[in-house]
Structure formats: C-alpha cells, structure tokens
Amino acid sequence: MEKINLEAIQIAFDTLQNVKDTFSKKGWFPATSGNLSIRVKGTPLEKNQSIIAITSSGKDKSIRTPEDYILVKMDGSLVLPSNLKPSAETLIHTSIYQRIPNCQAVFHIHTIPNNLISELYADQGKVTFINHEIIKAFDIWKDNASITIPIVENYFSIPKLAEEISKVIQPEVPGVLIRNHGIYVWGDSDFTAKRHLEAFEFLFEYQMNMYFLKKFK
Numbered sequence: 001m002e003k004i005n006l007e008a009i010q011i012a013f014d015t016l017q018n019v020k021d022t023f024s025k026k027g028w029f030p031a032t033s034g035n036l037s038i039r040v041k042g043t044p045l046e047k048n049q050s051i052i053a054i055t056s057s058g059k060d061k062s063i064r065t066p067e068d069y070i071l072v073k074m075d076g077s078l079v080l081p082s083n084l085k086p087s088a089e090t091l092i093h094t095s096i097y098q099r100i101p102n103c104q105a106v107f108h109i110h111t112i113p114n115n116l117i118s119e120l121y122a123d124q125g126k127v128t129f130i131n132h133e134i135i136k137a138f139d140i141w142k143d144n145a146s147i148t149i150p151i152v153e154n155y156f157s158i159p160k161l162a163e164e165i166s167k168v169i170q171p172e173v174p175g176v177l178i179r180n181h182g183i184y185v186w187g188d189s190d191f192t193a194k195r196h197l198e199a200f201e202f203l204f205e206y207q208m209n210m211y212f213l214k215k216f217k
C-alpha cells in the first residue's frame with residue numbers, strides 16, 4: 001500500500017463530517033439515504049490510483065459516530081481491512097472520479113424535488129433550465145444561459161447504474177439525475193460540489209412549483 005498522509009485523511013473525514021451535518025439539517029438524508037465522498041489530498045489524480053474517503057453504508061446520517069467514513073480505492077476495495085461497509089453505491093463514486101479527472105468531491109442525495117423532476121422528464125432522458133440567475137453557480141456566464149442535466153433509469157445493479165451514469169456524463173454539467181432515486185453531483189472541491197448541489201436543488205424546486213402553479217391557475 002502506498003503511504004497516505006494521516007493528516008490528509010483527517011482533513012477528508014472532517015470535511016465529510018461538516019458536509020454531512022449541513023445536508024442533514026436540510027433534511028437531505030431521509031431514511032439513511034444519500035452518500036458522500038472526497039478525494040484524499042496527496043493521492044495521485046491519475047485514473048485508478050486515487051483514494052477516496054466515503055460514507056459507510058446504511059448509517060443514520062443525522063448522527064455522528066466513529067464509523068461514519070472509510071477509505072476506498074478506485075476499484076471499490078478497502079484501503080485497510082475493516083468490518084465497516086463502504087456505501088453500497090461506491091462504484092458510482094469511483095466511476096465519476098475516473099471519468100472527471102479534476103473531480104475532488106461527489107455528493108448524492110434523495111429529495112422530493114429531485115425525484116419528482118427525474119420522473120416528470122424521464123422520457124426525455126434530460127431536463128433543461130434556461131434563464132435563471134442561479135445558473136451562474138455552474139460557472140456559466142452569458143445571456144440566455146441554460147443547463148441540461150441528464151436522467152438515467154434507476155437500475156438495481158450498481159455496476160450497471162455506474163456504467164449508465166458514466167455514459168451520460170458531460171464534463172461541463174456536474175450532475176446526473178437517477179429516475180425516482182436522486183442526484184449525483186461533483187466538483188473540483190467540496191465547496192464547488194456543494195454549490196452545484198444547492199443550485200440544482202433550487203432549480204428543481206422552482207420547476208416543481210411552477211409546474212403546479214401553471215396547472216392550477
């Protein structure tokens with residue numbers, strides 16, 4: 001095993017803890033859903049060589065325990081022997097890191113707005129948002145700005161789901177919706193990934209409210 005800096009691991013675990021607490025307060029981890037990962041600094045960026053810290057599987061993410069995070073390699077295997085299980089969706093995380101070379105953090109949540117939007121636009125396989133100020137949160141700075149997020153089916157097999165997500169990823173769009181499941185977002189830092197996630201959730205909530213407003217006016 002390569003040497004990993006203990007301080008870098010602690011920084012990664014602390015960062016995940018802060019993000020987990022923040023998202024939990026927003027109600028973004030219902031029924032133990034959701035998972036988070038971050039690339040451990042100092043580990044190589046090259047494909048297949050990075051190490052990530054990821055949430056353990058099936059935990060109540062609103063409470064802190066000493067068993068909340070675990071280190072995994074890009075093939076999903078554990079860096080150190082442990083009884084802990086990494087997220088059941090670890091392979092989705094590792095495939096995103098391998099697809100997006102400067103990716104430093106991957107966040108996944110289940111919300112009512114992201115589930116409703118994913119179902120409403122599932123047949124198109126994507127949903128587009130146009131002319132919202134918040135699109136600047138994706139670093140898109142122009143008139144008539146738009147962003148289109150892809151939607152994939154919610155396959156039971158995680159390797160299949162990871163493969164389908166990998167196929168639809170576009171480097172300039174930092175997210176993918178999974179039908180009636182949730183969203184995966186990423187960024188070149190935990191700060192950026194959080195900003196992307198908040199912007200997507202803002203757009204989903206807006207669209208959902210507009211849909212009902214138009215229906216019942």
Ligand SMILES: CSC[C@@H](O)[C@@H](O)C(=O)COP(=O)(O)O
Nearest residue numbers: 031032033034035057058087088
């Ligand atoms: C309890 S429903 C959610 C899970 O099936 C899964 O989709 C999820 O997001 C959390 O899985 P986990 O293994 O805890 O990372």
Ligand SMILES: [Zn+2]
Nearest residue numbers: 033034108182
């Ligand atoms: Zn999930």
